[in-house]
Amino acid sequence: MGKKIVVAGAGHGGLVAGMKLAAAGYDVTVYERKIRADLGYDWEDAIDFRVFADCGLEPPQKEKYSFNGDMKFYNPNLKTPIIVPANGKGSAVFERSEIYDVLIKAAEEHGVKIVYSTEIIAPVMNGLRVTGIRTSDGVVPADLVIDAAGINSPIRRNLPVCCNVDRDYGYGECFYAYRAYFNKIEGHEPDVAYEVFLMHQGEHGISWVVTKDTYVDVLIGRMAPMSDDKIAATLAEMRRFSPQIGETLLRGGSQEQIPVRRPLSVMVCDGYAAVGDSAYMTMPMTGSGICAAMRAGVMLADTVLADREERYSRETLWDYNRKYILHYGQSFAAIDILKNVMLCTEVEGVNFLFDKQIITENDMSFGTGRNEGGMAFSDVLSRGIRGIGNLPVLLRTAGALTKGDNVKKVYQSMPEVYDEAAVLKWKDDVLAATTLMKR
Ligand SMILES: Cc1cc2nc3c(=O)[nH]c(=O)nc-3n(C[C@H](O)[C@H](O)[C@H](O)COP(=O)(O)OP(=O)(O)OC[C@H]3O[C@@H](n4cnc5c(N)ncnc54)[C@H](O)[C@@H]3O)c2cc1C
Missing domain, CATH: 3.50.50.60 (FAD/NAD(P)-binding domain)
Known part of the structure; x- marks a missing residue:
């Protein structure tokens, strides 16, 4: 001691x-x-x-503290959002x-x-x-x-x-996240307060707009650092869809990094x-x-x-x-595959998954903390991903999802004791199982 x-x-x-x-x-x-x-x-x-x-x-x-309510996930074309009810299990x-x-x-x-x-x-x-x-x-x-x-x-x-x-x-493994609270413009109340935009504005990343009683919490997360001009232009576009976002910065306003990888x-x-x-x-x-x-x-x-x-x-x-x-890493690694599909592949693939209702509320329920284990990727494939018209997009999206099912198997084979050769081999296996696409 x-x-x-x-x-x-x-x-x-x-x-x-x-x-x-x-x-x-x-x-x-x-x-x-x-x-x-x-x-x-x-x-x-x-x-x-x-x-x-x-x-x-x-x-x-x-x-x-208070509790988060339902979440609404938008695909890039904004046409077929999925609402995930918190069912009393929202995060604090x-x-x-x-x-x-x-x-x-x-x-x-x-x-x-x-x-x-x-x-x-x-x-x-x-x-x-x-x-x-x-x-x-x-x-x-x-x-x-x-x-x-x-x-x-x-x-x-x-x-x-x-x-x-x-x-x-590497690329796609870190969000550069701008976060700010703005004043709220009255008269524009969304049906769900917590709105998340996947591959927002057709770019790799995610944004959110959380509309509270007196202010609006905005996050813009992208896979590369954003200039001030870029942030201003993105905010202007967001205000067209969410006019409740005011112009007065109340809190925050900085750009920080968040790891988003296995x-x-x-x-x-x-x-x-x-x-x-x-x-x-x-x-x-x-x-x-x-x-x-x-x-x-x-x-x-x-x-x-x-x-x-x-x-x-x-x-x-x-x-x-x-x-x-x-306990956590293998589930998060599976969600990392979902992230690569939803935030880092092609707009067409994500729109297809939402528009054809191949991705469901249950698949997205990780956001509310209800499903930290992620989705069953093979289920998604069997729900008709083959319908994507564009062959390269189909191959990349389906390939990524297929990988997801393999990830847990590889994680389960983690060596029980530290043996240098076995650990290095397993580490290589994880890399192969989780690397989806060349960028
Ligand atoms: C915009 C944004 C929103 C987020 N929202 C959520 C959320 O809603 N829920 C959630 O669970 N997580 C959220 N996160 C993620 C969360 O911040 C991190 O996952 C969490 O803080 C765990 O990270 P950490 O404590 O290991 O490291 P950090 O929070 O990064 O803390 C590291 C500490 O080390 C110090 N440090 C770093 N380098 C040095 C150095 N060279 N010398 C001395 N000190 C150093 C830093 O000052 C800091 O105090 C969010 C992050 C961001 C940026």
Whole structure:
């Protein structure tokens, strides 16, 4: 006991893991570039309310959150939307700052130290082992580094190749998301408040318009960074369809990145474990990642606590890697296939799936949190995808969906113990099963 744990970045999963480990007597310090008041974002997030209890946390009081209702998904031609009823199971909507208040309070109460205004630069290596972090204030040694520094983590990005942790993401694996709250123009109330636009305006990505009582929450997510002019033009187009979106910016207005891909296959190495966005733990269609990050934080802490010899090696940390993949990662990887079809292929294919009612309300119910396991891809194929007139579009769309059924099988074959050759082979198999198309 008393081993030194460094949490790189005050990400949600890192705070949960740190809290559990500090409670068990570990010496835990979080290093974070922002100041306390700037943690998170100036907007609300939808999460599964049960996550607080799952992590042993006291949830915010009732008056601090509300519940999302039904969701309406539009295909690119906007003609045949699908409404997915929440059926009383909508996600809870919290201010991000409220979530951070809960996490920071619990972490500090359990003895976690948090050092703000510190830029993390890279891992410190000793051979194959991560032995600390290099920060703007110098080197910090650690027996274990928990990487909770988000999608562009400088730790993950600077790991040597021999750690087997993929350092970068590619096209279609990250949303560049502009999010803003605007004033609401009265007189234009949509039938469903939460509207999601797939391959919006014919572009790879997603947008949403959430119409509240006094404001409208707008998100524009694309697979490449957007210029200010591009955002302004997209907003102008959105206002034509959704005239309730006013011109006065009330909150937000920044462009941020969200991972939207399968999780890292290998998220641990000697002295290192990634959690949350640094390991791409978001649900790929929606980019929701808070719950998965927090639950993974519990899994990681359990694995560390079970490592009686305090090795924190790739072999002993593999148990965490495997638990995460089998509980969440494989389902999210299947949803990643759906995302590739719905957001990154051809407009014609997506319109066809909606117009001919091949995609159903049930297939899209992941958005409400009802169906995190995703769709049965072979079912979709049997529902008549063969009807697409354009042969190349048919082949690409059907090919992508066929792949979806194979993904779970490959994930199930994940090695039970860390054997280098077996892990590398499985990692290659995952890549082959999830790579859909050349871009
Ligand atoms: C527009 C938008 C909407 C979203 N909506 C939802 C939603 O409704 N529901 C949901 O569940 N999720 C949502 N997400 C995703 C969610 O933000 C992430 O999945 C979640 O925050 C988990 O990521 P994380 O905590 O691992 O990393 P992050 O939230 O990225 O936190 C990483 C931390 O590390 C710090 N850091 C990074 N680099 C360094 C460095 N070099 N040195 C020091 N510190 C560093 C950062 O400052 C930050 O505090 C949304 C994201 C965006 C951008």
